[in-house]
Amino acid sequence: QVDGPDTNERLVNVMEKLAGGPHKGHRANHAKGIVVRGVFVPTAAAAALSKAPHFNKGSVPVTARFSNSTGVPSMPDADGNASPRGIALRFHYTERAYTDIVSISYNGFPSATPEQFLDFLNAVARSGPKAAKPTPIERYLAAHPKARQFVTTPKPMPVSFARQSFYGVNAFRFINAQGDKRYIRYQILPVEGEQFIADRDAARLPANHLFDELRARLPREAAQFRLVAQLAQPADPINDGSQVWPTSRETVDLGRIVLTTVVEDSAGAERRLQFNPLILTEGIEPSDDPILLARPEAYTYSIERRSQP
Numbered sequence: 282q283v284d285g286p287d288t289n290e291r292l293v294n295v296m297e298k299l300a301g302g303p304h305k306g307h308r309a310n311h312a313k314g315i316v317v318r319g320v321f322v323p324t325a326a327a328a329a330l331s332k333a334p335h336f337n338k339g340s341v342p343v344t345a346r347f348s349n350s351t352g353v354p355s356m357p358d359a360d361g362n363a364s365p366r367g368i369a370l371r372f373h374y375t376e377r378a379y380t381d382i383v384s385i386s387y388n389g390f391p392s393a394t395p396e397q398f399l400d401f402l403n404a405v406a407r408s409g410p411k412a413a414k415p416t417p418i419e420r421y422l423a424a425h426p427k428a429r430q431f432v433t434t435p436k437p438m439p440v441s442f443a444r445q446s447f448y449g450v451n452a453f454r455f456i457n458a459q460g461d462k463r464y465i466r467y468q469i470l471p472v473e474g475e476q477f478i479a480d481r482d483a484a485r486l487p488a489n490h491l492f493d494e495l496r497a498r499l500p501r502e503a504a505q506f507r508l509v510a511q512l513a514q515p516a517d518p519i520n521d522g523s524q525v526w527p528t529s530r531e532t533v534d535l536g537r538i539v540l541t542t543v544v545e546d547s548a549g550a551e552r553r554l555q556f557n558p559l560i561l562t563e564g565i566e567p568s569d570d571p572i573l574l575a576r577p578e579a580y581t582y583s584i585e586r587r588s589q590p
């Protein structure tokens with residue numbers, strides 16, 4: 282038995298440190314958010330892949346939270362560190378029961394395991410302005426191509442949260458009524474397509490532009506996404522979200538997410554909401570991806586801290 286914080290608690294500690302926090306009442310990551318609601322309408326193809334209840338009904342209510350990355354609650358939307366952004370989705374398939382998808386606007390992850398992710402974040406934390414060259418993060422990125430790709434891939438600001446794609450990254454296993462099993466990864470793709478703003482123009486926009494845009498948009502026009510399953514081929518890596526599957530893999534439209542309303546007290550709602558990618562239902566099983574399996578525990582540290590009065 283080893284005393285002291287475990288990897289998941291250390292991850293939350295370093296996230297708070299990087300954010301100049303802890304910021305009382307806020308998430309250790311994806312702190313700046315907005316809560317909306319709408320519906321999900323599944324396709325017939327969804328029911329053929331999974332017996333999950335929300336894929337086998339006419340439609341179900343959805344609660345969603347869009348967010349900027351990092352634990353900085355005042356993160357300006359055009360800041361480079363605001364990406365990858367998040368969408369967390371909760372499908373209410375009965376009055377009391379729900380299942381979640383928690384996804385980001387980058388297809389992939391910098392690390393294969395929580396330990397590697399901790400090394401990555403610690404390297405960032407040790408690379409302040411006074412760090413000797415090459416800095417810890419420069420050395421880390423030189424040795425870790427997936428993390429390098431994550432950091433160096435341009436992540437421009439979208440014109441709207443409604444015009445950004447999101448990716449589930451971790452794999453899940455679908456099981457249909459016949460007992461057939463398929464590994465999948467989620468994609469959440471804007472029906473209107475992606476559209477981005479040049480960095481130079483984004484820098485001139487107000488700090489809350491994306492949040493204001495969503496509040497202005499929804500009374501006129503829903504934010505609509507296709508929920509898509511990318512199907513694994515037998516040799517595809519199932520347990521490593523840093524290894525993206527080829528774009529040539531078959532995809533299946535599972536249905537349409539139609540988000541229509543910003544909830545009345547978004548700040549209160551987000552304090553109460555506790556999204557968790559392992560709140561699943563029959564017809565959907567987790568993979569053994571160690572990042573996926575670590576997430577609920579890490580999230581619980583953040584939830585406990587932000588719930589303190």
Ligand code: HEM
Pocket residue numbers: 292293296307308309310311314346347348366367368369383384385390394395398448449450451522554555556572575576579580581583584587
């Ligand atoms: C070991 C890896 C990870 C760690 C340690 C981690 C940590 C965290 C923490 C501490 C929170 C705040 C939870 C809360 O207070 O409710 C959070 C939220 C979030 N994470 Fe992660 N995360 C990890 C991986 C991922 C991955 C792979 C994705 C997506 C593919 C993701 C997407 C999100 C999103 C969208 C939120 C905001 C959820 C909301 O709106 O409430 N995270 N994460």
